[in-house]
Amino acid sequence: MRPQFRVLAAGLAAALLSAPLWADTTDVKTQSIVRVAKKGAHCVNDPNCINRYHPAIPAVARAKPGQLIIFETRDALDSNLNATSEPKDVTAIDLNLVHPITGPVHIEGAKRGDVLAVTLIDVDPDEYGYTTVVPGFGFLRDLFPKPYIANWKLNRMEAVSDQLPGVAIPMNGFMGTVGTMPGYPEVDAWLKRENDLGAAGGIALPPQPTGARPDAVCGPNGSHKDKCLRTIPPRENGGNMDIKQMVVGTTLLLPCYVDGCGFFVGDVHYAQGDGEVAGTAIEIGAVVTVRTEIRKGMASLMKSGPHFEGGSQLKKLEPDRFHATVGYPTKAEGEIPPYTTYLDSKKIAPLGNLSEDLTLAARRSLIEMIDWLVATKGFSREQAYVFTSVACDMRIGNVVDVPNYAVSTICPLETIKR
C-alpha cells in the first residue's frame, strides 16, 4: 500500500473508532418521554403531588429505564409567594404542607435491593423564586429572630432581587428533594429512631395527618395516617438532601426499598450555598428532566445514604474570586449553642471551647462572614444572611486538629456588584 493510502486508512479507522459522528443514535430517535404534570394551584388539588413517604402510596406514573422523565414541580412551601410578598407572609408557613413533591413514579424492572441511578438532564426554572428567613428556623435562628424575604426574578442565567440590589446569583439548579419510597421495615425503623430522639428533647417530626397527601393514605382518615413519614429530614432514601453539587450532568444513586422504587422529585433550588444557612435557597418551582438506570443488587453499598457521581460539574460551581472566613469550635463562656440545648448540658455552658465540634466551628465561620459582608459590602445583617444562604459555601477544613476542627465559609465575590 502506498504511504498516502496507509495514512488515509489509518485516519479513517481512527475516525470510525473515536468520532461520535458515527455513534448509533437509534435510541435517541425512538426514545419516549414520561411527563408527570402539575395540576391545580396547590398540592391539595394535584393527584400527582404528595408530601409524605410511605410504601402504600401508589405510583402516579410508570417509566422504563432509559426513558426521559419530566417532572413539573412546586416550591418547597407549596406557597403562593410572589414578587410582592412581604415578611409577614413567611411567618404563617404551614409545616404540614412542606414539601410538595411530584410522583412517585414506578420504574419498571427495579426491585428492592437495586440501585436507581438518576441522571439530571435539565432544570427549567419558574420566573420567580424566594429566599426567606423564617423565625425560629435556620442555622443562626437565635441571631435572626425577625422574618425576612428576598423575592428573586429569574431566567436561566441569573437571579436578581430588589431586596439585594447589586447582587446577581448564577443559576446552578438542582433537586432539593429527590429520592425513593421507603419500604415497610424502613418506615418502622426510621419512625422509632425519630420518636426516640423527640422523646429525648431533640427535634423530630412525627407523622401529622392534617394537610398530608395523598389523603387516602396519609390524611386524617388515611389508611396509614400514623405511619407516613414527613419530608423535612433527608434519610437513607434521599429526600430533602439540599446538596448543591447534584447539578445537571451528575448521577444520583438511590437505594430501592420497594419494587419500582417509587421515585419522586421536588423542592428545586435555583442556587444555594453549601449549608443553606438561612434555611432556604433560591426556592423555585421548575420542570425537571431526568433519565434513570437500574444497577442490580447494589443497594447494599448504601447504608448511610445515597451516593452521587459526575465529572467536571463541580468546576462550574467554583468562584472566580472569593473571600473566606475560618471558624473553630470556640464560644463565649456561658453560651449554650442552640443545637445543644436539648441535651441540657451543664458542662457546655461555662466552657469557652468545645472539642471536635464542626457545627460550632461552622457557626463561628458564618458569623464572621456575615460581619465581614456587613462591614465591607454595605449589606444589612438580613441581606448578608440571605446572601450566604444562596451563594456561600461552608467547607470542612480539618477534622483532626483537636480540639479546633476548622470550617471555612467561602463567598464568591463576582456575584456582588456593589
Next chain:
Amino acid sequence: MNRRQAFALLAGLVVGPAFAHSPYRQWAVFRQRFLLVTTTRDDKGADDLGEEIARIVLAQLPDSRAQVSRARDWSVLASLLTTKQTELAVMAKERSAALYKGETPYQDFGPSPLRVIVQTDRYRLVCRDDFPVHHAYLLCEALMEEKEVQGFSVLGDSVIPAHPGAMAYMRGDKLPPASENEKEIRRAQ
C-alpha cells in the same frame, strides 16, 4: 407587675406548654416570642383588620410584640389554628362559623373549638378554647379601648361562644390570675 407587663411573653406562655415536646419547636421559637395575629392573603379585609388589631395591641401591650402573620389562604389558616401552629386569627364571620362547625370548606378539619375574643360586623378575632383566660381578658381589654373606632364587640354572638376571658372582661370581673402553668414558665424565663 402592671397590665402592660402582664403581657410580656404572652405568646410564650401560651405556646410554650403546647410545644414543650413538640415537633414544631423550631418554628415555635418565633411563635413563642411574638403574639401573631394570623390573617390570609385571600381576604384583604381580614388582613387590614389584623393590622389594626396588631397595632392596637402593640400600643397597649408592647411586650406582646404583636404583629400580623399572613397565611396563604383559608385552608392554611385553618391548618395553622387546628394544629396549634398559631393562636389567634382574624376570620370572616361565615368562614369562622364554618370552621367551628366543620362544614364546607372546612370539613377536613372537623368541628374546631373556636372562641371569640372580639368581633366586628364582618369579622371575628378567634382563638382555640385552650387560649388562657388571663390573656384573652387582657387582649379583650386592650381592643375594647377602641371599640367605638373599630366597632369591636364581644357579646351577642350566637354562633361561636365568646372566650371566658373576654366574657370576664365584659362582665367587669377582675383580671383572672395567670394559671399555675403560666407562672411556672414565667419563673423559668
